[in-house]
Amino acid sequence: MSEINEEQKRRLLPQLKAKLWYCVEQQLKEEIPPSVNYSPKFTNALVELCFTQLVEMGNDLEAFARHGGRETITIDDLMLLLRKSPDLQNLLQKELLHESTEMPARSTKR
The missing domain is CATH 1.10.1220 (Arc Repressor Mutant)
Structure with a gap:
């Protein structure tokens, strides 16, 4: 697995979260009826939840591949x-x- 350094992480995290925010917001617009209001705080909470879950899933996938003696998931x-x-x-x-x-x-x- 290729590791990224702290500087790369510092630059990539805001970009990844911004893209995730966009995807979550589009999904909310699609799924929630127009009569229901939600705040940016709600969207942000969903983004943080999704981001945390995706990071954990990524870590687990990397661990499974390593356990299998592979560098590729x-x-x-x-x-x-x-x-x-x-x-x-x-x-x-x-x-x-x-x-x-x-x-x-x-x-x-x-």
């Missing part, structure tokens, strides 16, 4: 992470199957 690591969420595992497996059937076969000619 694989689908198996993700499935291990989702072991207590069988519905989410099934949804992901269906999506992966759908993607694999849509992709054209690659030519192996050299």
Whole structure:
């Protein structure tokens, strides 16, 4: 796993949180009826919650890959992470199957 230094972290974190804020805000606009008001504090709380959860998931995925003697996170690591969420595992497996059937076969000619 490539480690980033503190300076890179200091620059990247605000950018990542800003992008996450945008995604959370778009999801709120989509899911919450227009008659319901919510504050920027509410949005910020969701962003912080999501960010913390994503960091923890990333750490777990890295640990699973390291335990498997790999430097790359694989689908198996993700499935291990989702072991207590069988519905989410099934949804992901269906999506992966759908993607694999849509992709054209690659030519192996050299």
